[in-house]
Amino acid sequence: MDKYKPIGRKFYLRDTVTVSKDLLGKLIVRKTKYETLIAKITESEAYRGSDDPASHSHRKITNRNKVMFDTGGRVYVYFIYGNYNCFNIVTEKKGTGSAVLIRAAEPVEGIEEMKSFRGKIKNIYELTNGPGKLCKALNIDKTFYGKDVTEEGEIFISYPQRKEKFEIVSTKRIGISKGADLPFRFFIKDNPFVTKHKFNNEIIIQ
Numbered sequence: 131m132d133k134y135k136p137i138g139r140k141f142y143l144r145d146t147v148t149v150s151k152d153l154l155g156k157l158i159v160r161k162t163k164y165e166t167l168i169a170k171i172t173e174s175e176a177y178r179g180s181d182d183p184a185s186h187s188h189r190k191i192t193n194r195n196k197v198m199f200d201t202g203g204r205v206y207v208y209f210i211y212g213n214y215n216c217f218n219i220v221t222e223k224k225g226t227g228s229a230v231l232i233r234a235a236e237p238v239e240g241i242e243e244m245k246s247f248r249g250k251i252k253n254i255y256e257l258t259n260g261p262g263k264l265c266k267a268l269n270i271d272k273t274f275y276g277k278d279v280t281e282e283g284e285i286f287i288s289y290p291q292r293k294e295k296f297e298i299v300s301t302k303r304i305g306i307s308k309g310a311d312l313p314f315r316f317f318i319k320d321n322p323f324v325t326k327h328k329f330n331n332e333i334i335i336q
Contacts, residue, residue: 132282133291134157134159134166134168134286134288135282135288135289136159136279136280136281136282136286136287136288137156137279137280137286137287137288137289138280139201139202139203139280141203142202142203142219142220142221142222142279142280143201143202143203143221143222143223144202144221144222145221145222146176146177146178146221146222146226146228146229146230147176147178147314149176149202149219149221149230150174150175150176150221150230150314150316151174151298151316153171153174153219153230153232153287154171154172154173154174154296154298154316154317154318155170155171155290155293155294155296155318156170156171156287156288156289156290157169157170157171157238157287157288157289157290158170158171158232158235158268158285158287159285159286159287159288160240160268160269160270160284160285161283161284161285162240162243162269162284164243165240165243166239166240167239167240167243167244167267167268168237168238168239168240169235169236169237169238169244169258169264169267169268170235170236170238170290170323171232171234171235171287172234172235172236172317172318172321172323172324173232173233173234173235173315173316173317173318173323173324173325174230174231174232174233174315174316174317175230175231175233175303175304175314175315175316176221176228176230176314176316177218177228177229177230177231177314178227178228178314179198179222179226179227179228180227182228182309182312183308183309184303184306184308184309184310184312185198185227185228185229185309186198186208186229187199187227187228187229188227188308191227194208195227197220197275197276198218198220198227198228198229199224199225199226199227200220200224200276201220201223201224202219202220202221202222202223202226202228203219203220203278203279203280204219204220204276204277204278204279205217205218205219205220205274205275205276205277205278205279205285206218206219206220206229206275207265207270207271207272207274207275208272209272210262211262213262214261214262214265214266215262215265215266215270215271215272216231216261216262216265217231217232217261217264217265217268217270217274218230218231218232219232219279219287231261232261232264233260233261233264233304233315233317233324233325234258234259234260234261234263234264234317234323234324234325235258235264235323236258236321236323237254237257237258237267237323241254241257244257244258244267244268245257245267247266247267247268247269248263248266248267249266255322255323257323258323259322259323259324259325259326260325268285270285296318296319296321297318297319297320298316298317298318298319299316299317299318299319300313300314300315300316301313301315301317302314302315303315304325304327
């Protein structure tokens with residue numbers, strides 16, 4: 131029996147901020163042609179619907195953001211800066227327009243293949259410590275748009291084999307101008323596989 135199984139849809143139908151925190155420590159399972167890549171989620175950002183000015187779904191439904199209005203558990207991938215993909219998971223009930231950006235992860239299995247996808251890096255901590263780096267290392271692109279992470283396909287999210295105790299830090303989100311003061315970025319305290327960015331108002335929330 132495969133040791134990794136998808137987390138059910140009910141997990142994603144909850145409040146987006148709660149899901150964003152609860153995704154920390156969970157595993158991204160990415161099945162490629164040659165092997166299975168595993169990465170532990172270490173950093174995330176919550177983007178709510180119409181009440182969040184930083185969210186892609188804030189104003190209206192477009193061809194780019196339409197999957198955000200689907201039922202929680204779908205993949206939302208978007209392309210930025212002409213070079214990077216960002217991996218998000220849709221949350222809450224259909225029509226809400228919310229999602230969680232997976233900002234960073236810790237490589238667990240299939241590291242050599244991740245390196246081959248990613249290209250030359252300075253050290254292992256640079257492999258997946260940012261949303262664009264993560265997508266390159268796991269070979270995630272816009273062909274994953276709309277895929278269901280609650281099904282055992284090319285990509286899904288699994289509980290870890292052993293529950294880990296850690297503290298969660300909350301800060302402002304990175305790289306946005308609207309809604310910049312909302313404390314919707316979360317990461318595992320003292321984990322080296324997170325975005326290199328520090329705010330003065332970091333708060334340990336649990």
